[in-house]
Amino acid sequence: xxxxxxxxxxxxxxxxxxxxxxxxxxxxxxxxxxxxxxxxxxxxxxxxxxxxxxxxxxxxxxxxxxxxxxxxxxxxxxxxxxxxxxxxxxxxxxxxxxxxxxxxxxxxxxxxx
Amino acid sequence: xxxxxxxxxxxxxxxxxxxxxxxxxxxxxxxxxxxxxxxxxxxxxxxxxxxxxxxxxxxxxxxxxxxxxxxxxxxxxxxxxxxxxxxxxxxxxxxxxxxxxxxxxxxxxxxxxx
Numbered sequence: 001x002x003x004x005x006x007x008x009x010x011x012x013x014x015x016x017x018x019x020x021x022x023x024x025x026x027x028x029x030x031x032x033x034x035x036x037x038x039x040x041x042x043x044x045x046x047x048x049x050x051x052x053x054x055x056x057x058x059x060x061x062x063x064x065x066x067x068x069x070x071x072x073x074x075x076x077x078x079x080x081x082x083x084x085x086x087x088x089x090x091x092x093x094x095x096x097x098x099x100x101x102x103x104x105x106x107x108x109x110x111x112x113x
Numbered sequence: 114x115x116x117x118x119x120x121x122x123x124x125x126x127x128x129x130x131x132x133x134x135x136x137x138x139x140x141x142x143x144x145x146x147x148x149x150x151x152x153x154x155x156x157x158x159x160x161x162x163x164x165x166x167x168x169x170x171x172x173x174x175x176x177x178x179x180x181x182x183x184x185x186x187x188x189x190x191x192x193x194x195x196x197x198x199x200x201x202x203x204x205x206x207x208x209x210x211x212x213x214x215x216x217x218x219x220x221x222x223x224x225x226x227x
Binding site: 034036042043044045046049089093099100101102103104105106 | 114119144146154155156157158161205207209210215216217218219220221
C-alpha cells in the first residue's frame, strides 16, 4: 500500500544550522509529494510541493527534490531560524480514487538561539 | 487558494455527549476531507465528503460514530458521537486546491473529552 516514512524527531538545532528531514515513500504510480508545517497551536500549512520526478519544491528557504530513483523527498534548509520551530509532515497524494493525502508521522523541529 | 473557517476552535466535552464541528469554505469545492490528529501523532483521514452523496469512510471509522453532512459545495459538518476520552484529538477539515495546488486545511478543532 501507499505510505510515507519520516525520520523520527525531535530534531534540535542551533540557529543558522543546516537542516535535513528525511522522507521516503511507497506508492503505486506517480504520486505528488508535499511538505506541510504545523506551528504550535495552529493548523497545517502547505510548505512546498512537487508533482513529478526531479521537480524541486521551494518556499521560505526550504527545498525538497522529488527523487523517484530513491523514492525520497527530503526537506532541507541551509540556515534555520528560531521561528522555524514546528512539526513538519511529509505527505503524498496518489492521484487515484479520492485524491486523499497520506501523511508521515511528522518530525518536530526545535531551533534554539 | 481556498480559505477555510472551522469552528469551534476548541471545546471540552463530557463523555457520552456529542460535538458537531463546522467547516465553511469561501469557494465551491467538490470534495472535503476530515482528519483526526491524536496527541503527538500524525493525521489520519476519517472520511471524504462529496456533496450530494454519502461520505466515504476510511477503515476504522464508521458513520454511527462520525456522521458527516455535506449540504452544499461550501459547507460540511463532522459530529463526534457518544464521546469518550479516547476521542480527545484535533479534528481538521481540508479541501483540495486548484490544479496541482496542495490541500488547504482549517485551523482545527481541539477536542478534550473528560
